[in-house]
Structures are given as C-alpha cells and as structure tokens.
Amino acid sequence: MTINKTLVYKKIPQKSLVAGEHIVVEDLEIDLDTVPKNGLLVEILYVSLDPYLRIMMRDPKIKYNIDPFPVGSPVIETAVVKILKSDADGFEAGETILANVPIAQYARIDNLKDAELQKIDNPYGLPLAHFLGALGMPGLTAYSGLYEVGKPKVGETIFISSAAGAVGQVVGQIAKREGLRVIGSVGSDEKLKFITEELGFDAGFNYKKESPHDALPRLAPDGLDIYYENVGGDHLEASLCNMKRHGRIVVCGMITTYGIPPLEQKPVRGLGQLDACQIKMQGFLVWDAEYGPAYHQEHQKRVQEWIHEGSFQAKLHVTEGIENAATSLVGMLEGRNFGKPVLKVK
Amino acid sequence: MTINKTLVYKKIPQKSLVAGEHIVVEDLEIDLDTVPKNGLLVEILYVSLDPYLRIMMRDPKIKYNIDPFPVGSPVIETAVVKILKSDADGFEAGETILANVPIAQYARIDNLKDAELQKIDNPYGLPLAHFLGALGMPGLTAYSGLYEVGKPKVGETIFISSAAGAVGQVVGQIAKREGLRVIGSVGSDEKLKFITEELGFDAGFNYKKESPHDALPRLAPDGLDIYYENVGGDHLEASLCNMKRHGRIVVCGMITTYGIPPLEQKPVRGLGQLDACQIKMQGFLVWDAEYGPAYHQEHQKRVQEWIHEGSFQAKLHVTEGIENAATSLVGMLEGRNFGKPVLKVK
Structure with a gap:
C-alpha cells in the first residue's frame, strides 16, 4: 500500500468553511499494484476547485439540487488524470482524461459512470488545466447560461459579478465578442485592472470600495439588459433596481447564499x-439538457480556437501541491483566487 | 354642457391610496351635443377596477413600465361603453365596445388609438361585464401567463396567491382543467370556501390566519411546480422555499410592492x-407580443365556451354608481372585493 494524501470532509461548517477544521488533508492508503475490475487506476494531475463545493459541504437540512458529501469521506472534484492501469474498455494506460475523483494524489475508479469520465479532445495541444476552466465545466456554464438565458444582442449592456472568476472572465470576453457593453464587479483593484485592461471589459468596480448601488447607476446610467449573477445579495438587489425592461438575470450561482438556509x-x-x-x-x-449538453460542441470549438489564436484569455490561478488542497479551496470560496482556481497535485 | 361625474387623481399617495384625498369624484362638465371630429361620444356602462391603477398613481420617481397619470387628470380605465354619437369609420351609434376612458359617466374620444377601442365579439350573449374580467385583460393575463411562463403539466402542483381575485380565479380553474393540483391563498374564510367549494381548488388557506411559510409545507409537502405570483412579500418568500427543481414563478403582479420604491x-x-x-x-x-396577443384568440374561444356551458365561474364584484368610484377602487386595492371588481356606472 502507498500513502495517498487526500482531502477529507471532516465536519459540517455552520458558517465559513475552515481549512484544518472542516476539511483536512490526510494520509490515506491506496493499492497502486492492482486495477479495479472493469475500472481504472489513475494519477491525479490537476484538480478543479469550484464554488459549488461549498454546497456539497453543507447542513443536509438545506435543500439543494444535489446531496452533500457524507462527513468523513473525501472531497470529490473534477480532475485531469493520467491513467496508470486500465481494465476498462476504451481507456488505455498513459491516456489523460477528465474524471470526478477524490482530491488526492491517486484514485481507484470502480464505477466509470459515477466518475463521469470524459476524453479530452485537444487538437491545438492547449494546456490541460484549461479543461477544468474556460474549456471545462465553468466555461460551459458561462457559455450556455449567457446564450440560453441571457440571449445577448449587439449594443446591449451586461453586468457580470465575480467578473475575474472562472465563469465571469469567460462571460465577459464572449459578451465583448457579441458586441455588448460589458461591466464587471471584482473584489480588488488588481482584478479591476485585469478585467478592464486585459480582458477588454468596458468598465468595472471594486465592490469592496464601492457599493453596486452606487456603481451601477454611475457605470450604466441607461440601465442593464443582462445581469450575469454569481454572488447574490447587494449585487442582485442593485441589478434589479437598474435593469431595463425585458432584462434577463442569468442566475449562474449565488456564492453568498451557499450553505446558508x-x-x-x-x-x-x-x-x-x-x-x-x-x-x-x-x-x-x-448539466441540464438545454444548457451544457446543447452548447458543448460549439463551446469547445469556438473557445479552443480563440485560446489557440491568442484572442481569448483563460487566466488560471494554480496552487501547487496536494498539501495545499484545503487552504486553496477555502481561498477560492473567500475570493482570494485571481483567475480560475486549479490545484496542481503533482 | 352636462354634469359628468368623473374620478379625478388629486394627489400622489405616499402610502395607501385614500378615497376623498388622493382620488375624488368631481362634477366636471361635458358637451353631449357634438361629437369629436373623427371620434366618438360614449356613455360609460361598466368600468374595470384593476390593481395596476395603484402604479398609475405613484411617485413619478418610481421606475415602472408605464408613466403615471398626471396629478389633476381623470383616472383612466378600460370600460364597456355605448356609442352615443360617432364620427369614426367603422363605429356606429348604439354599438357597445371596449375603450380606455376616464372613470366617468360619459367620454369624448378624440384619439381612437389612445383609447384602444376593441369590438366585443360575444356570440353567446354573455354579460358584458365579463369582458372586463375573465374575458378581458385580467383573464387574458391569467391565461397567457399561465401557459407561456407556467407551462403547466398534468399532475403538477400550482400555488396561486390572491386566488379569488380577477386573475387568480381564472388561473385556478384553467389549472384544474389541465390536471394540476391547485392550491390558493385568499384573505378571508368566505373566499377560502369559494375557491375550494365553488371553483374546485384542491386546497387553500386564509393568509390572515396562517402564514404561507406554515401553510405551504402543510398543503404541498412535495413542493410546488408553479407559483402564480400576484402579491409579493411573504408569499413569494415561502414559495421560493417550497419550490421543486425546475419550478416556474409566473410574476403576474406584486400588489404589495405597487407604488413603493x-x-x-x-x-x-x-x-x-x-x-x-x-x-x-x-x-x-x-400586452407584450408573446403573451396577450399570442393567446388572445384561444383565450376568447375557450373561456367564452366554458362560461356559456356553465363549467367555468367568472365571479364579478359589481359596485353600482359613479359616486362610489373612489371607495370601490380603494376597496379593490385593499382586497375587500370578492371576485373581479367592476363599477356599474349607470
């Protein structure tokens, strides 16, 4: 047996999630000599860290579309993994794929369906971590929500909260391409500079310095056509007050409500x-049919091309080392990441 | 000149609308001897009283989809009117039509377009006041919102606030026909009896005796698929907390927010x-294209048939006499009506 450092969910957080208290990196053991029947043995290269993890570690009494992790079990996430041994049809040792696995160094995958294995189609040889970000679930969320709910039209104004985040940066750059005026909110001046100077947002504000109630009338005096919602609270309230007729609010997430009844x-x-x-x-x-599945192909095709040709930024916030799993996850929830948070395990 | 008792908007209400203070019936004068060029002279038979009137008499600083009435001008509403004199093509003296007119005894219609004249197609000879209720704007609102936003499916559960009102009673009866379980909230035990015993609702509660937060888990333990929203506040909050996945909230109105910034x-x-x-x-x-205009024909055809065959109730709350215009309007806003409020002018 080999030591397999693993992020374990230890305790239900009543308020904030605390590294070392609610989630802890532990030395578990794993058998690296055999492969599960009809399964895979994999080494984990990159793990995604996404806000919905907070929902997975909540009081089970709080209703949600998905059951929380059982206390005492590993924290599961989507990862780029390398197959070490395969007993599964269609998967070869040496291949790199996407899989839902424990945040750990290695994983034994018994149930291919639960692990939601996905081949990576990477014709331009882009950095693999992007398949957890702009080309992964957050990117597809951004893309499908913007088009399916937002229905952007040339000349309209969109406001995006958490604009430098994994979803926000993708939404903003696509909206610019569609000819919208794009406004974002972020939590630091550095991020504000990033979205306006590097991502091409037309305007933005640091919500820690200026309330959305003040910033939106200043930056969008004619009102908003679309609000791409990632946070809830004041941002939602101010957006409601500043929407135009027939406005659309794309409720991608509300991080301020996660884990709160x-x-x-x-x-x-x-x-x-x-x-x-x-x-x-x-x-x-x-994952609902009219969102991700409906937009998956065009999302991959267009965003891969844009990244390849250098016209689209997919900023990653990479933390190295499995021993930093708990702190980087908490950092993501508290907005200390700058770009899409990814843990480079190896 | 003839005395023409008219309901006049006198003063912007800061809180509740008060009869005799903010709206007053006044003796204005009208010329009944001539007809406006290319226009009509009409006698007003029935006037509709609808919650949106509160929006028309609000502080102009409060944003809304429509400008408020100017202070000092008559209160305008949809009415069933009889043409006394016509100088307009296609309209004959003696005809009964729908028109937007001052709440008054008579009106001179100069601008046919502003008055939104509508012919009444009444093959079964139904009582004319229904064309202000179940067959009028409230009925079409109920119908188009339920189908276009609610997308009702057999076996689903719908909750309707203000269920005995002009819109709610139509929504509930259609939802029953579509095979839904129908729950309503009302403001009196008498109305509760009406919706459950006469309209066929499966269940209901008197919100003055039981909070929606208590009633909904009791009456819909498996949750709601659709909430047909007419009031806002606690009703909305409790519905959000009790919705199923992929639930739909049809925001027809929020009477508790009208006139409030x-x-x-x-x-x-x-x-x-x-x-x-x-x-x-x-x-x-x-009036948006995908709602009323898209559903107008099927709404008229089906609901007229149902009323004619006696399988659909269109309860009216008729107040008689123009001198009661102000008090009956306020009574409607305060929920003292029982059925669709209509003022019988003559």
Whole structure:
C-alpha cells in the first residue's frame, strides 16, 4: 500500500468553511499494484476547485439540487488524470482524461459512470488545466447560461459579478465578442485592472470600495439588459433596481447564499422590479439538457480556437501541491483566487 | 354642457391610496351635443377596477413600465361603453365596445388609438361585464401567463396567491382543467370556501390566519411546480422555499410592492433557491407580443365556451354608481372585493 494524501470532509461548517477544521488533508492508503475490475487506476494531475463545493459541504437540512458529501469521506472534484492501469474498455494506460475523483494524489475508479469520465479532445495541444476552466465545466456554464438565458444582442449592456472568476472572465470576453457593453464587479483593484485592461471589459468596480448601488447607476446610467449573477445579495438587489425592461438575470450561482438556509440568507429588496420591468430570472444547472449538453460542441470549438489564436484569455490561478488542497479551496470560496482556481497535485 | 361625474387623481399617495384625498369624484362638465371630429361620444356602462391603477398613481420617481397619470387628470380605465354619437369609420351609434376612458359617466374620444377601442365579439350573449374580467385583460393575463411562463403539466402542483381575485380565479380553474393540483391563498374564510367549494381548488388557506411559510409545507409537502405570483412579500418568500427543481414563478403582479420604491419594498429571503432548484421567475406584461396577443384568440374561444356551458365561474364584484368610484377602487386595492371588481356606472 502507498500513502495517498487526500482531502477529507471532516465536519459540517455552520458558517465559513475552515481549512484544518472542516476539511483536512490526510494520509490515506491506496493499492497502486492492482486495477479495479472493469475500472481504472489513475494519477491525479490537476484538480478543479469550484464554488459549488461549498454546497456539497453543507447542513443536509438545506435543500439543494444535489446531496452533500457524507462527513468523513473525501472531497470529490473534477480532475485531469493520467491513467496508470486500465481494465476498462476504451481507456488505455498513459491516456489523460477528465474524471470526478477524490482530491488526492491517486484514485481507484470502480464505477466509470459515477466518475463521469470524459476524453479530452485537444487538437491545438492547449494546456490541460484549461479543461477544468474556460474549456471545462465553468466555461460551459458561462457559455450556455449567457446564450440560453441571457440571449445577448449587439449594443446591449451586461453586468457580470465575480467578473475575474472562472465563469465571469469567460462571460465577459464572449459578451465583448457579441458586441455588448460589458461591466464587471471584482473584489480588488488588481482584478479591476485585469478585467478592464486585459480582458477588454468596458468598465468595472471594486465592490469592496464601492457599493453596486452606487456603481451601477454611475457605470450604466441607461440601465442593464443582462445581469450575469454569481454572488447574490447587494449585487442582485442593485441589478434589479437598474435593469431595463425585458432584462434577463442569468442566475449562474449565488456564492453568498451557499450553505446558508433560505430564511437565513440576506434578504433582497426590489423584487417588484421583476413585475415593473418584465424581468426574467433563471437559475440553471450546466448539466441540464438545454444548457451544457446543447452548447458543448460549439463551446469547445469556438473557445479552443480563440485560446489557440491568442484572442481569448483563460487566466488560471494554480496552487501547487496536494498539501495545499484545503487552504486553496477555502481561498477560492473567500475570493482570494485571481483567475480560475486549479490545484496542481503533482 | 352636462354634469359628468368623473374620478379625478388629486394627489400622489405616499402610502395607501385614500378615497376623498388622493382620488375624488368631481362634477366636471361635458358637451353631449357634438361629437369629436373623427371620434366618438360614449356613455360609460361598466368600468374595470384593476390593481395596476395603484402604479398609475405613484411617485413619478418610481421606475415602472408605464408613466403615471398626471396629478389633476381623470383616472383612466378600460370600460364597456355605448356609442352615443360617432364620427369614426367603422363605429356606429348604439354599438357597445371596449375603450380606455376616464372613470366617468360619459367620454369624448378624440384619439381612437389612445383609447384602444376593441369590438366585443360575444356570440353567446354573455354579460358584458365579463369582458372586463375573465374575458378581458385580467383573464387574458391569467391565461397567457399561465401557459407561456407556467407551462403547466398534468399532475403538477400550482400555488396561486390572491386566488379569488380577477386573475387568480381564472388561473385556478384553467389549472384544474389541465390536471394540476391547485392550491390558493385568499384573505378571508368566505373566499377560502369559494375557491375550494365553488371553483374546485384542491386546497387553500386564509393568509390572515396562517402564514404561507406554515401553510405551504402543510398543503404541498412535495413542493410546488408553479407559483402564480400576484402579491409579493411573504408569499413569494415561502414559495421560493417550497419550490421543486425546475419550478416556474409566473410574476403576474406584486400588489404589495405597487407604488413603493424598490429599496423600500419588503425584502425577500431565499433567493438562493433560484440557483439551488433551477427556478425560473418571469415578469410579464399582457400586452407584450408573446403573451396577450399570442393567446388572445384561444383565450376568447375557450373561456367564452366554458362560461356559456356553465363549467367555468367568472365571479364579478359589481359596485353600482359613479359616486362610489373612489371607495370601490380603494376597496379593490385593499382586497375587500370578492371576485373581479367592476363599477356599474349607470
């Protein structure tokens, strides 16, 4: 048996998730000599760190579209893995694929379906970590939500919260290509500079220095056509107050509500605007048929091409070393990442 | 000149609309001897009283999809009118039509377009006041919002607030025909009896006696597929907390927010459920192309037939006499009507 450092979910967080308390990197053991029947033995190269993990580590009483992790079990995420041994049809040792695995150094995959294995089609030889970011679930979320709910039109104005994040940066760059005026909110001046100077956003603000209630009327005096929602709270409230008629609110996520029972979430004013301005608000899950599956092919084709030709930025925030798994996950939830957070295990 | 008792908007209400203070019936004068060039002279038979009137009498600083009435001008509504004199092509003296006119005894219509004249197609000879209710704007609102946003499916559960009102009673009866389980909230025990015993709702509650937060888990333990929203506030909050995955919230109106600036409206918790359960919330205006205009024909055909054959109830709350215009309008806003409020002018 070999030591397999693994991120384990130890305790349900009542408020913030604390590294070392609720999630801990532990020395588990793994058998690297054999392969599970009809399964795979893999080495984990890159692991994605995504906000929905907070939902997976919540009080089970809080309703959600997915059951939380059982306490005491490893934290599961999507990863780029290298197959060490294969007993599964269609998968060869040496191949690099995507799989849902424990955040760890190695994994034994018994159930191919649960692990949601995906081949990586990478004709331009792009860096593999992008398949966890702009070319992965966050990128497909950004892409499908923007088109399916946002229905962007040339000349419209879109506001994106968490604009430098894994989803926000993709939404903003696509919206620019579609001819929209793009406004973003971020949590630091460095990120503000990034979205306006490097990603080409038309404007933005640091929400730690200026409330969305002040910033939006200043930056979008004619109002918003689309709000791409990643945070909830004040951002949602201010967007509601500044939407135009027939505005669309793409509810990709609301990180400020994750793990908080509905009636303890920060209340939001201004919902009468939905009626007043005929606004549509739509929550979605990337795996629902009309979102990710419907847009997967065009998302891969277009975004791979753009990254390859250098016209699209896919900024990664890479932390190295499995021993940093807990702190980097918490850092992501607290917005300390700058770009799509990825853990480079090896 | 003849005395023409008219409901006049006198003063912007800061809180509730008060009869005799903000709206007053006044003796204006009208010329009944001539007809406006290319226009009509009409006698007003029935006037509709609808919640949106509160929006038309609000602080102009509050954004909405429509400009408020100017202070000092008559209150305008849809009415069944009889043409006394006509100088307009296609309209004859003696005809009964729908028109937007001052709430008054008579009106001179100069601008046919602004008055939104509509012929009444009444093959079964149904009572004319229904064309202000189940067969009019409220009925078409109910119908188009339910189908276009709600997308009802057999076996689903719908919750309707203000269920005995002009819109709610139509929504509930159609939803029953579509094979849904139908739950309603109302403001009195008498209305509760009406929706469950006469309209065929499966269940209901009196929100003055039981909070929606208590009633919904009790009456819909498996959750809601559709919430037909007419009120806002607690009703919306409790519905969010009790929606199933892929639930739809049809935002027809939010009477508790009318005339109140967005940031002074009662805040709502639980918006994270939009994300958690992939809920859609859609505000709409019946006159937008994909709503009223798209459903107008089938709405008229089906609901006229149902009323004619006696399988559909279209309960009216008729107040008689123009002198009661102000009090009956306020009564409607305060929920004291029982059925669709109509003022019988003559």
